[in-house]
Amino acid sequence: MTEDDAAVEIRSARKEYPSAAGPVRALDDVSLTIRKGEFFTLLGPSGCGKTTLLRLIAGFETPDAGRILLEGRDITDDPPNRRPVNTVFQSYALFPHLSVARNIAFGLEMLGRPAAETRARVAQILRLVRMEEMADRRPDQLSGGQQQRVALARALAPAPRVLLLDEPLSALDLKLRKEMQRELKRLQHETGITFVFVTHDQEEALTMSDRVGVMRGGRLQQVGPPREIYARPVNRFVADFIGETNFLEGVARGGAVHLPAGAALPAPGGAPAEGARITLTVRPEHLRLNAPGAGRLEATVAEIVYFGPAAHCHMKLDDGTPIVARLEEGRMPEPGARVGLDFAPGALQALED
Amino acid sequence: MARARPFSAARLPGFAAMAAATFLILYAPIATLVIYSFNGSDSVAVWGGFSLKWYGAAWENAQVQEATMRSVVIALAASGIATVTATMAALGTTRRGRFPGQTLIYAIINQPLMAPEIVTAVALLIFFSSIKVATGYTGLGYLILAHAAFCVPFAYLPIRARLESMDLTLETAAADLYATPWLAFRRVTLPLLAPGIAAGAMLAFVISLDDVIITEFVKSAGQDTLPTYMLGQIRRAATPEVNAISTVLLAVTVALLSLFFAVTRKRA
Numbered sequence: 001m002t003e004d005d006a007a008v009e010i011r012s013a014r015k016e017y018p019s020a021a022g023p024v025r026a027l028d029d030v031s032l033t034i035r036k037g038e039f040f041t042l043l044g045p046s047g048c049g050k051t052t053l054l055r056l057i058a059g060f061e062t063p064d065a066g067r068i069l070l071e072g073r074d075i076t077d078d079p080p081n082r083r084p085v086n087t088v089f090q091s092y093a094l095f096p097h098l099s100v101a102r103n104i105a106f107g108l109e110m111l112g113r114p115a116a117e118t119r120a121r122v123a124q125i126l127r128l129v130r131m132e133e134m135a136d137r138r139p140d141q142l143s144g145g146q147q148q149r150v151a152l153a154r155a156l157a158p159a160p161r162v163l164l165l166d167e168p169l170s171a172l173d174l175k176l177r178k179e180m181q182r183e184l185k186r187l188q189h190e191t192g193i194t195f196v197f198v199t200h201d202q203e204e205a206l207t208m209s210d211r212v213g214v215m216r217g218g219r220l221q222q223v224g225p226p227r228e229i230y231a232r233p234v235n236r237f238v239a240d241f242i243g244e245t246n247f248l249e250g251v252a253r254g255g256a257v258h259l260p261a262g263a264a265l266p267a268p269g270g271a272p273a274e275g276a277r278i279t280l281t282v283r284p285e286h287l288r289l290n291a292p293g294a295g296r297l298e299a300t301v302a303e304i305v306y307f308g309p310a311a312h313c314h315m316k317l318d319d320g321t322p323i324v325a326r327l328e329e330g331r332m333p334e335p336g337a338r339v340g341l342d343f344a345p346g347a348l349q350a351l352e353d
Numbered sequence: 354m355a356r357a358r359p360f361s362a363a364r365l366p367g368f369a370a371m372a373a374a375t376f377l378i379l380y381a382p383i384a385t386l387v388i389y390s391f392n393g394s395d396s397v398a399v400w401g402g403f404s405l406k407w408y409g410a411a412w413e414n415a416q417v418q419e420a421t422m423r424s425v426v427i428a429l430a431a432s433g434i435a436t437v438t439a440t441m442a443a444l445g446t447t448r449r450g451r452f453p454g455q456t457l458i459y460a461i462i463n464q465p466l467m468a469p470e471i472v473t474a475v476a477l478l479i480f481f482s483s484i485k486v487a488t489g490y491t492g493l494g495y496l497i498l499a500h501a502a503f504c505v506p507f508a509y510l511p512i513r514a515r516l517e518s519m520d521l522t523l524e525t526a527a528a529d530l531y532a533t534p535w536l537a538f539r540r541v542t543l544p545l546l547a548p549g550i551a552a553g554a555m556l557a558f559v560i561s562l563d564d565v566i567i568t569e570f571v572k573s574a575g576q577d578t579l580p581t582y583m584l585g586q587i588r589r590a591a592t593p594e595v596n597a598i599s600t601v602l603l604a605v606t607v608a609l610l611s612l613f614f615a616v617t618r619k620r621a
Contacts (some may be wrong), residue, residue: 060525080528081537093526097544106540107530158531 006072007162007194008034008057013066015052015218026052027063028218034162034196035211036071039188041197043205044215045241050198053215054164057196059083071161081110085162086155090170092147094139100150101126101135107158121157128187129153145176152184156191163188165197169204181208202242206230214238235352239281244312246287246323247351248280257350261317263297268348279351284312286347287325289333295340299323301333315339383603390596397591407597417598420582424562427493427578431500432508432557438501439508439553440546447516448524448542463510465503473503474570481571491573499571500561507560508553511617515549548616555613559606 015027026049034040042050055061056068059080068076075083086107095103101122108118126132129149139147148168155163165184169177185208188195199205205212206226213223214237222234233239236247248265250257252272256264257280265280272278292298299315304327311332313325325341333339362368390408394401411417442462446455465473481495523545527537565580572581579602583595 058529060529080525081531081533085529087526087529089522089526091520091522093520093522095523095526095541095545106527106532110527110531110533110536154530 004072005035006033006069007036007038008032008196009067009069009072010053010056011067011069013053013056013063013068015049015056015061015063025218027056030066030215030218030220032213032220032223034194036194037192038210039185039195039197039208041199041205041209041212042215043199043202043212043241044221045200048215049218050200050215051166052218054087054166054196054198057162058085058087058164084158084160085164086158086160087164087166088151088155088168090167092139092151092168094147094150094154096139099136099138100131100142103139103150104153104157106154111158125153125157128156128190129183144172145180148172148180149183152187156187156193159191160193162194162196165195167198167200169199170201177204184208206242214241216241232349233281233351236279236281239349239351243283244324245281245283248282248321248323250278250280252276252278259297259317259321260319261297261321262319263317265296265348266345268345268350272350281349281351282343282347284324284326286343287323288342289313289325289327290340290342292338292340295342297323297341299339299341301335301337301339303335304332315341386596387600387603389593390600392593392596395592397593397596407593408601410592411594411597411601414594416577416582417579417594420577420579423493423576424578424580427496427500428558428561430497431504431561432554434497434501435504435557435561436508436512436550436554439505439512439557440550442505442509443512443516443549444542447513448521463506466506470503470566474567477502477567478570485573493576495571495573496568496576496578499567500564503564503567504557504561508557511552511556511613512546512549514617515546515552519545552613552617555609555616559609559613563602563606 010030010032013027013030014025016023016025018024028049030049030053032053042053044050052061056063057070059075059078059082063076066076067074070083070085095106098106104122104125105118108121113121122135123132126135129152131146131149131153134142134146134150139150142150148171151168169180172180181204184195184197197205197208206229209226211223211225212229214221214229216237222229222238224232229238230242233242239245240247248257248259250259250265252258252267252274253264254274255267255271257267257272257278258264267278268280288295297317299317301313301315302322303314305312305314309328311327313327313333315323315325317323323341389397389400391403391405392399392401393404393406439462446458446462460467477495477499481499485491485495519542523541524537527541528534532540563580564578565584568578568581569584572578577585579598583598586592586595
């Protein structure tokens with residue numbers, strides 16, 4: 001990647017907040033490059049620092065250390081009103097005393113654009129978010145989904161270099177959220193603007209993003225395309241946070257990982273050091289149920305949980321380790337049944353803790 | 354179908370009698386005052402037929418005219434000063450995160466509500482008289498400043514209430530949309546705050562208008578306001594003229610306070 005491709009560069013950013021129990025480290029030496037035109041998602045549990053990072057890019061916070069560059073220009077010390085980035089707030093923060101059209105025009109007016117140009121741009125953006133009918137309404141006369149669209153329109157109107165979205169869909173119900181996810185993808189595609197999206201919803205991150213940055217405790221854990229993050233998590237936290245997975249802990253002996261339940265599994269990625277403790281992971285959809293004795297692992301079925309398109313078969317290995325398989329079709333085993341579990345060798349991964 | 358009724362104070366024994374007694378005690382004196390303002394006789398206690406003559410007398414009374422003008426000037430100036438001060442104080446205490454000493458700051462701003470008024474009056478009297486000696490100035494400025502001081506909390510409370518109901522993210526959003534701090538204030542904070550400021554100003558105006566204790570202590574000779582003039586009249590010979598002035602003052606106050614409630618009830 002060349003320098004010219006970078007929309008946002010974060011260089012060794014640190015941020016601490018004071019609290020009653022001493023300073024809390026919100027960002028701990030985070031470096032990250034977000035490319036021009038990509039849909040980048042910051043994903044993590046609450047308190048992981050993802051919103052702090054977003055606020056740093058917007059200029060609502062300043063880093064204790066580190067620099068922030070926008071298309072190669074250092075903006076670390078610029079106030080928010082001098083940064084060509086706009087934000088869609090979690091609470092929308094629409095101006096309640098202004099009509100939809102005036103809300104959308106606000107940024108352009110502050111930039112001192114000519115009135116005619118502003119009017120034309122507002123009309124164009126209203127069409128883009130399909131809110132032409134609502135131009136003269138006040139925000140409190142709109143539904144949650146409509147307010148969301150206005151917040152988006154208001155942030156897009158000044159054509160920012162980067163659009164920041166702070167958990168904008170979290171207040172919407174599931175159906176509307178799915179619809180807005182598609183809408184956001186469409187808008188990003190049509191405008192070509194770089195989107196930086198913050199969410200704690202891993203499914204949302206996987207379906208919408210070109211790349212995802214997974215955060216925990218103020219640190220970036222892994223950055224990559226959704227497929228890579230799902231298929232090749234770098235550590236146990238990422239594997240656990242993204243989708244569902246099984247963890248099998250064992251000890252390396254003679255090039256294999258011996259589980260407490262008795263089975264030995266091939267060590268993925270080369271022979272580990274003799275005696276090392278290894279955590280293996282295998283996704284539920286990679287497990288196949290066979291007759292007892294026909295497979296790499298033996299387990300006892302505990303419970304079947306249906307959820308529409310498929311079912312999860314919860315089982316226990318002989319030492320009590322829980323393990324889950326996803327069953328798409330066919331006959332479901334009865335609780336208490338003995339089964340053999342098999343999987344392709346490539347489905348197994350070793351993880352750092 | 355029988356079902357358990359929720360608790361209601363209205364069904365407690367003696368509720369109706371208690372409520373009636375309370376309203377009687379609250380409003381009977383005021384009703385009497387208003388009725389006797391239309392008294393045709395010279396007495397505040399003996400009814401002499403309906404007449405508007407005391408309103409006419411008050412209207413033509415040069416002393417009443419002068420005191421009224423003085424009251425209005427002081428109330429306008431003092432509520433103006435108090436409202437500007439209170440607005441700045443409210444912005445300073447709410448348009449930011451919580452900070453150490455916040456409760457103490459609230460207490461300091463609201464101090465005039467808690468200190469006995471007579472103490473404030475004596476303190477102002479002593480303070481101002483030393484300034485009077487030093488400067489020789491004896492104008493209305495002392496009364497205006499004194500009124501402004503005790504009006505601040507009355508203006509502060511509705512303004513702060515309004516600001517607290519306003520999302521702090523609004524100013525952040527304005528800054529994000531290229532507004533300088535001043536433009537964010539003028540285009541977002543101020544228009545949303547306007548009803549709170551209007552309410553605070555009206556409350557401060559009414560409070561200043563009917564003050565007696567502090568005015569009585571601070572005023573120089575010949576600086577009677579309407580309330581201190583009325584107090585002086587009653588000490589000598591009370592005529593229904595005082596009732597007439599009181600009734601007008603009551604009407605003005607009720608009108609302003611109704612406006613205050615109308616303004617504060619309208620939400621952002």
